[in-house]
Amino acid sequence: MTALEGAVVLVTGGQRGIGKALVDDLLTRGVAKIYATARKPVPSDDPRVVPLPLEVTDPASIAALAAAAPDVTVLINNAGVTAPRTYLDAPTDELRTVFEANFWGPLEVTKAFVPIIERNGGGHILNAHSALSWVALAGAYSASKAALWLQTNALRIELLERGIGVTGLHMGYVDTDMTAAIDAPKSKAEDIARQALDGIESGAYEVLADDTARGAKAVVSRDLAEAYPQLVRS
Secondary structure: OOOOOOOEEEEOOOOOHHHHHHHHHHHOOOOOEEEEEEOOOOOOOOOOEEEEEOOOOOHHHHHHHHHHOOOOOEEEEOOOOOOOOOOOOOOHHHHHHHHHHHHHHHHHHHHHHHHHHHHOOOEEEEEEOOHHHOOOOOHHHHHHHHHHHHHHHHHHHHOHHHOEEEEEEEOOOEOOHHHOOOOOOOEOHHHHHHHHHHHHHHOOOEEEOOHHHHHHHHHOOOOHHHHOHHHOOO
């Protein structure tokens, strides 16, 4: 378990959507400092929030972030990108970009910050996955989040003896700018953030933050036709 009171937290993609909700909730939990990244960060009204630039697909940007945030004890890998819902009609370079941002980006940030968290006495990492980690309905986005889920599971084992806990966060659609064009039920970003941070403090391995995530995971071990009713022919 990791207490957030007094912690120094890094939230990638921390100035909009779920990331901003995480920052807002963290401020109510007595954290000492929050590094909130964005490609083009803007100042914060709260002196505990330190905006920093980050492009998760750029090694130099990640290195600069690690140099600027040497006191981090909790890392939240939240930044990511959406993707075309097709494999066959999307340019391959575009599909590769999704993996660069959603799989390799969090991994490289984690590799940069594990030694920092370890030097600072241990702490926690939370990776933002998706209910679509378990349902192949969003093209390369689903695949990248599935890969990130397995990455998280592997890192949790690798870090067992290094004083760093690891939590995976799964959720369905959340009411943010990213999902503005989607006509479907959506969770509130602040509800997802609260459950995610509760998960860090309780040492949860996974947080299934809504019914969509819980339903998606429940179907994984069942017959494929239950997950994909399109396969059923009347």
